[in-house]
Amino acid sequence: MKLQTPGRLEAALGACVAGGRKCLVPYITAGLPDWGRAVEAAADAGADAVEIGIPFSDPVMDGPVIAEAGERALRAGATPPGVLAEAARLDVDVPLVAMTYYNLAHHMGLERFASETVNAGICGAIMADLPLEELDPWAEAASQVGLATVLLAAPTGSEQRLRAICERSEGFVYAVGVLGVTGERDRLAASALEIAGRLKALTSKPVLTGVGISSPSSAAGAASVSDGVVVGSAMVRRLLEGQGPDGVARLVEELRAALDSL
Amino acid sequence: MGEPSPDGRFGSFGGCFVPETLVPACQELEAAFREAWADAEFRAELNRLLADYAGRPSPLTACVRLSEELGVRVLLKREDLNHTGSHKINNVIGQSLLARRMGKTRLVAETGAGQHGVATATAASLFGMECTVYMGEVDVARQELNVYRMRLLGAEVKPVASGSRTLKDAINETLRDWVASVESTHYCLGSVMGPHPYPWMVRELHRVIGEEARRQCAELTGGIPDVVAACVGGGSNAAGIFSGFADTPAELVGVEPAGGAAVGKGSPGVLHGSRSYLLQDEFGQVTEAESISAGLDYPGVGPEHSHLAETGRARYENVTDAEVLEAFEMLSRTEGIIPALEPAHALAWVSRERESLAGRTVLVNLSGRGDKDTELVMSLTAGR
Numbered sequence: 284m285k286l287q288t289p290g291r292l293e294a295a296l297g298a299c300v301a302g303g304r305k306c307l308v309p310y311i312t313a314g315l316p317d318w319g320r321a322v323e324a325a326a327d328a329g330a331d332a333v334e335i336g337i338p339f340s341d342p343v344m345d346g347p348v349i350a351e352a353g354e355r356a357l358r359a360g361a362t363p364p365g366v367l368a369e370a371a372r373l374d375v376d377v378p379l380v381a382m383t384y385y386n387l388a389h390h391m392g393l394e395r396f397a398s399e400t401v402n403a404g405i406c407g408a409i410m411a412d413l414p415l416e417e418l419d420p421w422a423e424a425a426s427q428v429g430l431a432t433v434l435l436a437a438p439t440g441s442e443q444r445l446r447a448i449c450e451r452s453e454g455f456v457y458a459v460g461v462l463g464v465t466g467e468r469d470r471l472a473a474s475a476l477e478i479a480g481r482l483k484a485l486t487s488k489p490v491l492t493g494v495g496i497s498s499p500s501s502a503a504g505a506a507s508v509s510d511g512v513v514v515g516s517a518m519v520r521r522l523l524e525g526q527g528p529d530g531v532a533r534l535v536e537e538l539r540a541a542l543d544s545l
Numbered sequence: 546m547g548e549p550s551p552d553g554r555f556g557s558f559g560g561c562f563v564p565e566t567l568v569p570a571c572q573e574l575e576a577a578f579r580e581a582w583a584d585a586e587f588r589a590e591l592n593r594l595l596a597d598y599a600g601r602p603s604p605l606t607a608c609v610r611l612s613e614e615l616g617v618r619v620l621l622k623r624e625d626l627n628h629t630g631s632h633k634i635n636n637v638i639g640q641s642l643l644a645r646r647m648g649k650t651r652l653v654a655e656t657g658a659g660q661h662g663v664a665t666a667t668a669a670s671l672f673g674m675e676c677t678v679y680m681g682e683v684d685v686a687r688q689e690l691n692v693y694r695m696r697l698l699g700a701e702v703k704p705v706a707s708g709s710r711t712l713k714d715a716i717n718e719t720l721r722d723w724v725a726s727v728e729s730t731h732y733c734l735g736s737v738m739g740p741h742p743y744p745w746m747v748r749e750l751h752r753v754i755g756e757e758a759r760r761q762c763a764e765l766t767g768g769i770p771d772v773v774a775a776c777v778g779g780g781s782n783a784a785g786i787f788s789g790f791a792d793t794p795a796e797l798v799g800v801e802p803a804g805g806a807a808v809g810k811g812s813p814g815v816l817h818g819s820r821s822y823l824l825q826d827e828f829g830q831v832t833e834a835e836s837i838s839a840g841l842d843y844p845g846v847g848p849e850h851s852h853l854a855e856t857g858r859a860r861y862e863n864v865t866d867a868e869v870l871e872a873f874e875m876l877s878r879t880e881g882i883i884p885a886l887e888p889a890h891a892l893a894w895v896s897r898e899r900e901s902l903a904g905r906t907v908l909v910n911l912s913g914r915g916d917k918d919t920e921l922v923m924s925l926t927a928g929r
Contacts, residue, residue, distance in 0.1 A: 340830040341713065341816060343720040344564040350707060362828045385562055386815040390829025412815070414568045416552065416561055437566035439727060444569065459566060463725035 289429040292332065292378045292407040292454030296489040299331050299511070305542040306455075306491055306511025307502075309518045309535055310334040310382065312352035314361025317527055319369050324528035325518070326375040329539035333375065334513060335405070337366050337383035344384075344411040346466030348516040352523055363387050363396070367403040380407035380433065380454070385421070393424035400430055407431040407454045415447060422451070435459050436482055438474045449486035458482050458509055460495045467497035467516045471504040479509035499541030506542055514538060546748065546788045546849065553741025553819075556855060558848035561740040562815050563720070570727045575742040577647050582749065587642065594638050598671065599628045601635075601753065605761035606911075610879040615899045618906040619892075620770060621882070622758045622786060624913065631885065631913030632754060632782045633664035637733060639750035641668035644731035651675040651730040655719040657684055657712035657778070658840035658887065659691025660913055661735030666700035668733075676700040679718040681711040684839045691917055709833035712778075712843045716817050736779025737847035740818030744847050748784040755789020758908060770908040774798040776890040777861065778805065778841035780850045782912035787859060795908075797859035799850060800894040802869070805834030807846035808854045808861035814845075821848040837866040837925070838886040840913075868893040873915065873922060885913035886922075 299306050309325040311318050313335050322333050338353035338361050345353065363383075370379060381400055388396035388410065400408060408430055413421060415434070425432045431453035436445050438459065449456055460475030461468065475492050482490045492505040493513030502512045514534075521530035553559045561571055581587040595601040603626050608619040624632035644652060652669050654676070656662030662678040669676030678700050685692055685704045695702050708714035716739075723732045737744045737751075762770055773790045775783035777799035787797045801809055807822040814823035816831055824832045824844035836842045853859035864872075869886055872893035877883045884892065891909045895902060915922075 340708065340832075341717050343717050343817070344724065346721070354707065357830065364828075384815075386823075386825070386831070387829045389813075389815050389820075390825060412562045412564055412818075414561065414563065414565050416568065435565040437564075437568075439566050439569045441569065448565075461725075462566065462727065464721045 292380065292431045293488060295378050296331060296455050300489050305506040305545055306331045306489060307535065307538055307542055308332045308334055308491060308511065308513045309531065310336055310513060310515030311531070312336040312338060312349060312356055312519050313366040313370070314338055314356025314359060315352055315522050318522070319373055320528040321522060321531045322373055323375055324532040325535045326377045328532040328535035330377055330535055331511070332378040332380055334380045334382045334409070335370060337363055337381055337387060339384040339387055342384060344464055346464040346516060348520050348523065349465050352519045363391065364399070367399050370405060371403040373404070378407065379405045380409060381405050382409040382411065385410045385413045388421060393421055394427070397424040397430050398428045401428045407433050409433045409435070409457065415451065418451065433457050436478065438462055438478045445481055446485050449482060449488065452488065455489040455491050456482055456486055457513065458490055458492045460492045460505060463495065465494050465515050468495040471501040475505045476508045479505065483508065499537045502538050503541040503545055506545060511542070546791045549741065549745050555849040555852035558821050558851040559741055559744060559819050561818060562820065563740045563818050564724055566724050567727060571740050571742065573647070577643060578742055578746050581643055581646060587646070591639055591642055595635065595753065599634045599638060600626065602757045603627055605758060605765060607765060608880050611876060614879055615896060616904065617895060617899055617902040619895060620762065620906065620908045621911040622754060622908060623911055624754060624782065625884065625911050629664045629667050630916065631660040631664070632751060632785060633661045633735060634667070635753055635785070636735065636747050636750040636781060637661070637664040637668045640731065640733045641672050641674065644733070645672055647731065649729060649731040651726065652733045653677045653719050653722050653726070653730055654733045654735060655712065655715040656680050656735065657715070657842055658838065658917060659684065659688040659695065660840060662700070662702070663691050663694050663698070665733045666695040666698035669700060670698045677722065678702050679705050679715040679722070681705045681709070681715050683710045684712065687921055688839055688917060711839065713831065720817070736781040737784040737849060738779040738817060738819060738845060744819065744849055747781055748788060748849060751781055751785025752788045754782065754785035754910065755787060758786055759789040762908060766906060769793045769795050771905040772796045772798055772902065772907040774800060774891040774894060774907055775910040776841060776887045776912065777801050777846060777850060778843045778887065780847040782910050784847060784849060786910040791858065797853065798894065799859055799861040800890045801861055801863040802836035802838060802841045802890060803863045803865045804836045805841055805843055806863040807844060808850060809863045813851070816845050819848045821851040822846050837869060838890065840887040841890065862894050864890050864893040864897065868897060870922065870925065872896055882911070883915035883919065884911055885915045886918045888912045
């Protein structure tokens with residue numbers, strides 16, 4: 284059994300922050316046509332880590348774009364073992380983070396899911412429907428193989444709750460920028476700045492803003508307070524529209540330029 | 546059937562598996578419910594509305610001709626006679642009162658057959674709240690009348706086109722709405738499922754069914770029934786009636802649709818906020834239920850039912866669509882009562898088991914009336 288070096292994700296993102304570079308983490312739904320090449324293209328175009336979405340039948344935290352991508356991927360036959368096998372063959376130097384829903388891990392068995400994830404070369408995991416209260420069994424399985432569990436922190440959290448999330452989140456703290464599910468928004472929500480500010484005051488871990496960040500301007504706006512951004516629906520929409528890995532690379536370059544101008 | 550553990554568990558089932566954004570709302574709801582449930586004024590207002598508005602207590606009907614035909618003494622708890630035509634109103638009035646007490650101005654709900662949607666739209670109208678109901682496109686098509694009723698009551702009905710386009714996907718979409726609207730909006734969940742505190746709270750709000758039925762059975766028969774049977778999708782009407790008899794020797798039987806038998810054919814999994822039995826494939830992807838009854842067309846089941854099944858306190862059987870149609874016609878023909886397709890599942894089981902139940906007393910929760918289903922049954926049985 285392979286082990287990930289514990290702390291690899293935080294070390295990589297922390298090094299960006301220390302060097303004055305804002306972190307850029309694109310999200311790609313696994314199982315779409317050419318998704319693996321899209322991940323490689325995103326990494327080559329300036330991503331600091333890439334999130335790989337393992338599709339689940341009932342993605343309640345996802346808006347229409349990522350939900351549709353997941354449905355298409357499942358119809359095309361995507362499975363967790365299949366996705367992980369493909370991920371293992373990717374040629375990328377940046378850390379990979381799996382994002383999915385808890386039932387897939389629960390069903391496979393937590394220890395097996397965690398170890399197969401790190402065996403695929405993935406060093407972090409985000410479970411969209413696994414809050415602090417339910418975290419322990421998974422966190423134990425993940426830590427045994429050196430897999431970092433990234434926690435979401437939402438605008439609805441109390442100070443005490445955000446502090447507890449910051450303490451237990453590994454790799455980075457995922458600041459949910461809006462009240463709502465994943466998806467592109469026309470403008471950057473005020474809540475994105477507010478939640479990032481609250482979290483930055485509580486932790487020295489990297490704080491990345493996600494959900495509702497889709498354009499270079501909203502990315503730059505969010506990262507003016509946080510340490511970087513996660514961009515999902517805007518990436519995935521390009522794949523759904525048939526723009527392929529090149530379309531993903533172009534968006535990553537635009538976002539990179541906007542973040543580097545800060 | 547008591548309180549779940551502090552982490553919202555019935556045995557190993559239940560919990561609060563929701564996106565982080567919703568956790569504070571679930572915790573706030575639990576605190577508000579605890580406080581309201583212990584408040585005599587809240588209980589008095591709820592009881593007044595259940596009596597004056599919903600028409601409780603619902604009667605207990607001793608079936609004469611059906612009992613003769615089956616050789617089984619069948620008693621019906623007449624939830625079909627409640628305002629809006631099903632047991633759903635008990636839960637909805639309670640949750641709406643609670644939502645108002647919490648300062649929420651909008652209700653969102655999922656609906657399968659439309660009964661919970663109609664009940665929620667009714668309560669929203671009664672309390673002057675905004676209301677949005679999510680309903681799968683398949684169900685919108687097969688329950689046209691209820692869609693019209695909801696709109697007439699002032700609710701916005703949003704058809705859901707994703708996934709299986711039935712109840713499961715309507716719940717996904719309602720959760721997505723709630724993630725975005727949680728500050729002003731209460732999710733009026735329609736069954737004993739979802740994240741803690743819903744399974745417990747919804748069962749408590751339906752406990753009135755079991756308490757009334759126990760008293761009525763005692764008055765009518767001088768004792769308790771041998772068997773208490775109810776249909777189970779999420780399982781709210783069953784939880785309500787079981788809660789009145791769980792501490793008696795009565796056998797408790799939940800009846801699932803053969804095409805959506807989460808307890809009968811599923812395995813433990815996590816969906817829509819809780820860990821419970823679930824229909825899923827070898828990778829943990831939730832599979833689609835398939836039932837004639839839109840209200841039971843759901844791949845999961847409330848966590849307390851999983852616990853009752855695991856401990857053996859209740860058992861769960863399943864019946865086919867064909868058996869359900871026969872039972873639907875049988876009750877109409879023998880008793881002058883047209884049942885909804887959902888409780889027709891419980892009647893179908895009694896009919897199938899008539900030999901083993903011979904001479905015994907079976908209490909069936911007649912959870913809803915069949916008006917909404919007559920058109921569908923008419924089309925299915927045409928030309929027969």
